[in-house]
Amino acid sequence: MAIEITMPALSPTMEKGTLAKWLVAVGDTITSGDIIAEIETDKATMEVESIDEGTVASILVTDGTDDVLVGTVIALIAEEGEDAANIEVSSTPVAKVETPVEIVADTAAETAPAAAQMVVADDPEVPAGTDMVSLTVREALRDAMAEEMRKDGDVFVIGEEVAEYEGAYKVTQGLLAEFGGKRVIDTPITEHGFAGLAAGAAFAGLKPIVEFMTFNFAMQAIDHIINSSAKTRYMSGGQVTSPIVFRGPNGAASRVGAQHSQNYAPWYANVPGLTVIAPYDAADAKGLLKAAIQSPNPVVFLENELLYGESFEVPDLPDHTLPIGKARIMIEGSDVTIVTYSIAVGESIKAAEALAGEGISAEVIDLRTIRPLDMDTVIESVQKTNRVVVAEEGWPQCGVAAEISAQLMEHAFDHLDAPVTRVNNVDVPLPYANNLEKAALINADGIMAAVKQVAYTQ
Amino acid sequence: MAISKSAAAKKTPSARKRGRKPALYNASPEELLTFYRQMLLIRRFEEKAGQMYGMGLIGGFCHLYIGQEAVVVGLQSALKDGDSIITGYRDHGHMLVADCCPKAVMAELTGRSGGISQGKGGSMHMFDVEKGFYGGHGIVGAQVSLGTGLAFAHHYRGNDNVSMAYFGDGAANQGQVYESFNMAKLWNLPVIYVIENNQYAMGTAIKRASSEVELYKRGESFQIPGKQVDGMNVLAVKAAADEAVAHCRAGKGPIILELKTYRYRGHSMSDPAKYRSKEEVQKIRSEQDALELVKAMILNGGMQDEAELKAMDKEVKAIVAEAAEYAQNSPEPDLAELYTDVEA
Numbered sequence: 001m002a003i004e005i006t007m008p009a010l011s012p013t014m015e016k017g018t019l020a021k022w023l024v025a026v027g028d029t030i031t032s033g034d035i036i037a038e039i040e041t042d043k044a045t046m047e048v049e050s051i052d053e054g055t056v057a058s059i060l061v062t063d064g065t066d067d068v069l070v071g072t073v074i075a076l077i078a079e080e081g082e083d084a085a086n087i088e089v090s091s092t093p094v095a096k097v098e099t100p101v102e103i104v105a106d107t108a109a110e111t112a113p114a115a116a117q118m119v120v121a122d123d124p125e126v127p128a129g130t131d132m133v134s135l136t137v138r139e140a141l142r143d144a145m146a147e148e149m150r151k152d153g154d155v156f157v158i159g160e161e162v163a164e165y166e167g168a169y170k171v172t173q174g175l176l177a178e179f180g181g182k183r184v185i186d187t188p189i190t191e192h193g194f195a196g197l198a199a200g201a202a203f204a205g206l207k208p209i210v211e212f213m214t215f216n217f218a219m220q221a222i223d224h225i226i227n228s229s230a231k232t233r234y235m236s237g238g239q240v241t242s243p244i245v246f247r248g249p250n251g252a253a254s255r256v257g258a259q260h261s262q263n264y265a266p267w268y269a270n271v272p273g274l275t276v277i278a279p280y281d282a283a284d285a286k287g288l289l290k291a292a293i294q295s296p297n298p299v300v301f302l303e304n305e306l307l308y309g310e311s312f313e314v315p316d317l318p319d320h321t322l323p324i325g326k327a328r329i330m331i332e333g334s335d336v337t338i339v340t341y342s343i344a345v346g347e348s349i350k351a352a353e354a355l356a357g358e359g360i361s362a363e364v365i366d367l368r369t370i371r372p373l374d375m376d377t378v379i380e381s382v383q384k385t386n387r388v389v390v391a392e393e394g395w396p397q398c399g400v401a402a403e404i405s406a407q408l409m410e411h412a413f414d415h416l417d418a419p420v421t422r423v424n425n426v427d428v429p430l431p432y433a434n435n436l437e438k439a440a441l442i443n444a445d446g447i448m449a450a451v452k453q454v455a456y457t458q
Numbered sequence: 459m460a461i462s463k464s465a466a467a468k469k470t471p472s473a474r475k476r477g478r479k480p481a482l483y484n485a486s487p488e489e490l491l492t493f494y495r496q497m498l499l500i501r502r503f504e505e506k507a508g509q510m511y512g513m514g515l516i517g518g519f520c521h522l523y524i525g526q527e528a529v530v531v532g533l534q535s536a537l538k539d540g541d542s543i544i545t546g547y548r549d550h551g552h553m554l555v556a557d558c559c560p561k562a563v564m565a566e567l568t569g570r571s572g573g574i575s576q577g578k579g580g581s582m583h584m585f586d587v588e589k590g591f592y593g594g595h596g597i598v599g600a601q602v603s604l605g606t607g608l609a610f611a612h613h614y615r616g617n618d619n620v621s622m623a624y625f626g627d628g629a630a631n632q633g634q635v636y637e638s639f640n641m642a643k644l645w646n647l648p649v650i651y652v653i654e655n656n657q658y659a660m661g662t663a664i665k666r667a668s669s670e671v672e673l674y675k676r677g678e679s680f681q682i683p684g685k686q687v688d689g690m691n692v693l694a695v696k697a698a699a700d701e702a703v704a705h706c707r708a709g710k711g712p713i714i715l716e717l718k719t720y721r722y723r724g725h726s727m728s729d730p731a732k733y734r735s736k737e738e739v740q741k742i743r744s745e746q747d748a749l750e751l752v753k754a755m756i757l758n759g760g761m762q763d764e765a766e767l768k769a770m771d772k773e774v775k776a777i778v779a780e781a782a783e784y785a786q787n788s789p790e791p792d793l794a795e796l797y798t799d800v801e802a
Binding site: 187193202204205232233234236237241295 | 542544573574575576577578579580583584585586587592593594595596597600602603604605606607608610611612614633634636637638640641644798799800801802
């Protein structure tokens with residue numbers, strides 16, 4: 001029986017990769033520990049080591065194949081005594097990883113309500129007719145930093161593994177090569193210290209971009225984000241400014257467990273003096289990170305690891321900067337407003353697509369900036385739809401959704417035809433087990449159910 | 459105090475290098491008079507602040523610097539324009555010596571519109587960026603990382619300025635101090651870490667809190683040189699300061715100065731200081747007072763006589779009285795100020 005070599009998962013979030021290069025050929029004898037192939041993920045090129053011994057009988061996925069799903073059989077090894085020339089593929093290559101949950105939109109096909117028209121809105125900040133390029137969120141963030149660093153010598157990047165390693169999640173790729181070690185600075189593992197150092201450098205007028213490997217580690221440094229950076233302008237009667245950006249991945253990733261999976265948007269959004277931004281797509285990531293770097297105020301810029309590798313259309317403009325504090329209507333609709341931000345925008349769009357098939361027209365608003373909150377855009381939408389669901393990848397209590405809900409009570413009560421309903425993660429530390437994690441996180445199904453509830457169709 | 463240092467210094471080879479006899483700065487008569495006047499200004503200012511606190515004119519927390527005057531006066535005399543200063547919440551003295559306006563400092567203590575932060579910072583959170591003074595920080599130890607960042611900015615800009623980051627024997631046990639030491643030496647940042655060891659972290663004597671009470675040694679595992687200095691003798695402080703500043707300006711990276719000093723008053727105004735005896739305080743006041751030491755030098759050296767020093771005291775008291783007057787008469791901030799300076 002031949003040994004099947006499968007596409008390995010090389011990071012917690014990897015679902016597919018490129019088989020860059022085979023280092024062995026059919027007929028070669030390999031022993032345990034031999035490097036047999038190179039695989040490119042969106043973060044790095046990794047070598048694959050054999051743990052088996054035998055003769056390469058068959059290579060099923062050739063050099064340069066993109067998007068090979070984790071778990072796909074890529075080669076067969078004949079064990080000692082087997083005839084390598086006579087090995088048969090025992091099973092068709094199968095991916096072990098489940099594809100993202102599909103939203104089944106047509107379960108009500110028999111009752112067949114008229115499908116609502118779904119209007120994908122353009123960002124009014126982008127001039128009509130602008131050429132677009134496809135970029136990943138990761139590339140967009142990097143480009144934003146590089147563009148601002150080219151313009152302003154006071155801008156520098158500091159954090160763990162940002163320089164030589166090019167970012168734990170490869171967001172700072174290429175920056176060291178272009179800007180050198182003076183402006184792209186690897187720190188020891190010392191969040192409290194380097195956040196304070198950067199905050200002090202900002203007092204002196206430099207413009208640090210502080211990368212936290214993840215915002216979970218920024219809890220070690222939160223004193224400097226809040227007490228030193230957010231409050232000093234006020235306490236100094238306007239003398240001291242803090243032009244600093246704290247950025248990094250935030251929220252749940254993929255099965256990294258409770259200590260590495262938390263959305264801090266509500267924590268920072270509670271603090272006057274801070275600007276809090278949490279973009280969803282690549283265009284917003286780029287335009288808003290540039291705005292954050294240019295801002296004279298301390299900005300907490302919350303990215304999402306699961307979105308880093310996703311591609312979106314980005315305006316091909318030399319200096320595309322977006323306004324801070326402006327929400328964006330992602331999908332126009334008339335029946336219900338879904339207010340959301342960060343990764344939950346994607347789930348909300350999926351929900352809106354499925355709802356359209358059932359005749360419910362949902363408007364999806366991406367807040368983009370969490371502090372200051374663009375309630376004007378939300379209220380304007382509510383005046384049209386009179387129903388609101390707030391979707392947030394994070395805990396319910398005292399969350400951003402709770403804040404939106406409270407503000408709607410205060411400012412839009414008369415426009416509401418149904419209670420504002422929150423859709424959040426389950427109120428538990430995020431579990432590790434695949435099924436439990438899935439059950440704890442917000443998804444399109446939950447958003448759809450809430451929309452139907454406020455629309456009184458269920 | 460300097461004697462106890464020498465005894466300790468003989469124990470290890472690395473410590474032996476760090477100066478045997480305390481070096482004393484050879485001050486000119488003018489310099490000595492300036493030092494005395496600056497120390498006197500701090501003492502009279504703080505006495506007045508204490509009095510005004512008692513009268514209910516100053517609220518919240520108020521930490522007086524009485525007893526420690528020689529530390530800031532000696533250290534900051536070694537600085538030049540463009541250097542940065544940062545400290546914790548016992549900050550009034552640092553500001554006065556940085557040449558911040560006494561009226562604006564006192565009016566900040568009373569929370570008035572004429573305060574240096576327009577009344578929005580208070581005693582613990584004062585800034586005067588024009589004078590290179592970056593606070594005034596209420597979180598114990600935070601200023602050490604922030605001060606390292608100020609040094610980073612000097613280094614980044616390639617100037618020869620230094621950052622002077624003050625902290626106490628209590629803050630010396632905070633983790634971020636060592637995170638900062640590590641980076642400062644790793645990158646050779648021009649920062650002088652000034653440990654004002656006044657023997658008590660609030661109510662906890664240093665022996666009860668620190669496994670190694672010789673705080674100047676705290677940089678050893680980071681390759682940061684350290685020196686223990688008699689913080690009650692302004693000339694010893696000045697000599698150490700000159701050496702430390704030269705070290706930093708020469709690009710040799712950070713240096714630690716441990717200033718052995720003593721605060722006469724409680725930790726803050728509400729501290730009855732029951733953790734030490736009245737006799738202990740009295741003994742230091744009568745035997746080691748920083749002002750009395752310099753006063754004796756002035757008198758013995760024939761630079762000024764008692765009457766002239768009295769006149770100086772009167773002059774200083776007038777400055778303080780004027781500041782107190784201003785701080786009481788300056789109006790409270792306009793209510794509209796509540797909403798300003800949150801964001802740029």
